[in-house]
Amino acid sequence: MILKALIFSNSFALIIAFLLIFMDRVINNYGPCTLTINDDKEVQARGGTTLLRNLFESKYFIPSACGGKGTCGYCKLIVSEGGGSILPTEELMLSSAEKKQGYRLTCQLKVKNDLKLHIPEEYLNIQEYEGKIVISDPVTSDIRRVGIALSTEDEIIYKPGQYVQIKIPGSGESDYRAYSMASCPVEKKQIEINVKLIPDGVGSGYIHSLSVGDELDFSGPYGDFYLREDSHRDIICVAGGVGLAPIKSILLHWQRHNLNRTLWLFYGARGTEDLYDHEIFAELNEREAELKYFPALSEPDESWTGEIGFIHSVMDKALPGDINGEAYLCGPPIMIDAVTSVLVSKGVGEERIWYDKF
Ligand SMILES: Cc1cc2nc3c(=O)[nH]c(=O)nc-3n(C[C@H](O)[C@H](O)[C@H](O)COP(=O)(O)OP(=O)(O)OC[C@H]3O[C@@H](n4cnc5c(N)ncnc54)[C@H](O)[C@@H]3O)c2cc1C
Ligand code: FES
Known part of the structure; x- marks a missing residue:
């Protein structure tokens, strides 16, 4: 009797599941749709698929650092026709001004009919690259330095501070992750990224699993976090942990081009073992009169003779109150907020x- 009931309930659940899949296929199959981009180009799109994915498939690369989870807010574009109402999953990432202008989160918006949208000029220069791993070295217990050589005749032109999006195979919709370039932009055939391994992290786990000789795909450059060169102000750089990556690119560019501006480098980590590339900066600090380097540890061992404490406190003590500077910060949100308060107070x-x- 119990067996019969079990078989009956299982069969019932199976039929419901098949029905749901069938209805999803039929109801959500909106067929081919047309995307009109910048009132100029028309591309075909797959109805029922997100706008972001459709754009990627048509080789329009939109920043999407969280891989389409709706948590970074980078993938917003103006959709002027055909987008329907704003979804609850978009609400948090759009300001009221953006909503009025017609911005939508392309990773959340499914294409259901023809759409008209605007893609900013700078996104149209983003390209796709094939790369080969040429360096994969651990620099701390959880951060790897990864060198990627461009496999084709391609070159990547980027500004110091920008990032690339690495394609993570086999992870479905959320298949890109952002990694800042840690290299000097003068080197156009090879980039360096520094990747911190996040427990159970899909992207960081994938990159840590790769070895020299393995291939990977990426697109870039992305981001408006880059060194402004039309200024003579002091450059104040603040890095926490693996946030050092884009800051290192800024520093290398500053050194290479002999920019006639003082560069303040504040670099915070937990223990000595978490501070990587410190020797390079310490050595540079000896040679470059215009570099002012302040490494700091929050949990140092006895061997540490440098600054102790959180980086915002160290910066508060070191920076003069009347500094004519502009700042580039990279690290965890809590660090950025604390550092910003100190900078504003100065x-x-x-x-x-x-x-x-x-
Ligand atoms: C503009 C930009 C530049 C970036 N540059 C770099 C870089 O140079 N180097 C680098 O290592 N990362 C960088 N990141 C972060 C990177 O894009 C990924 O978010 C990170 O590697 C985690 O991805 P994952 O796929 O491994 O983890 P996921 O699979 O996405 O997440 C796994 C789990 O870990 C949690 N999680 C995600 N991130 C963290 C975290 N930082 N700490 C604790 N838990 C976390 C998630 O909530 C989830 O529960 C950058 C991000 C942005 C937006
Ligand atoms: S919100 Fe991150 S990709 Fe859309």
Whole structure:
């Protein structure tokens, strides 16, 4: 009797599941649709699929650092026709001004009919690359330095501070992750990224699993976090942990081009073992009169002779109150917020502070 009931309920659940899959296929099959981009180009799209995925498939690369989870807010574009109402999953990432302008989160918006949208000029220069791993070295217990050589005749042109999006195979919709370039942009055939392994992390786990000789795909460059060169102000760089990556690119560019501006480098980590590339900066600090380097550890061992404490406190002590500077910050959100408060208290306006939080 119990067996019969079990078989009956299982069969019932199976039929419901098949029905749901069938209805999803039929109801959500909106067929081919047309995307009109910048009132100029028309591309075919798959109805029922997100706008972001359709754009990627047509080789329009839109920043999507969270891989389409709806949590970074980077993938917003103006959709002027055919987008329907804003979805609950978009609400948090769109300001009321953006909603009025017609911005939509392309990773959440499914194409159901023809759409008209606007893609900013700078996104149209983003390209797709094939790369080969040429360096994969651990630099701390959880961060790897990864060198990627461009496999084709391609070159990548980027600004110091920008990032690439690495394709993570086999992860479905959420198949891109953002990684900042840690290399000097003068080197156009090879980039360096620094990747921190996140427990159970799909992207960081994939990159840590690759070895020299393995191939991977990426697109770039992305981001408006980059060194502004039309200025003579002091450059204030603040890095926390693996947030050092884009800051290192800024520093290398500054050194290479002999920019006639003082560069303040504040670099915070937990223990000595978490501080990588410290020797390079310490050595550079000896040679470059215009570099002011302040490494700091929050949990040092006895061997540490440098600054102790959180990086915002170290910066508060070191920076003069009347500094004519602009700031580039990269690290965890809590660090960015604390550092921003200190900078503002020293007269560095928020319009002169750029950051990437991760
Ligand atoms: C502009 C930009 C630049 C970036 N540059 C770099 C870089 O240079 N180097 C680098 O290592 N990362 C960088 N990141 C972060 C990177 O894109 C990924 O978010 C990160 O590697 C985690 O992805 P994952 O696929 O491994 O983890 P997921 O599979 O996405 O997440 C796995 C789990 O870990 C949690 N999680 C995600 N991130 C963290 C975290 N930081 N700490 C603790 N838990 C977390 C998630 O909530 C989830 O529960 C950057 C991000 C942005 C937005
Ligand atoms: S919100 Fe991150 S990709 Fe859309």
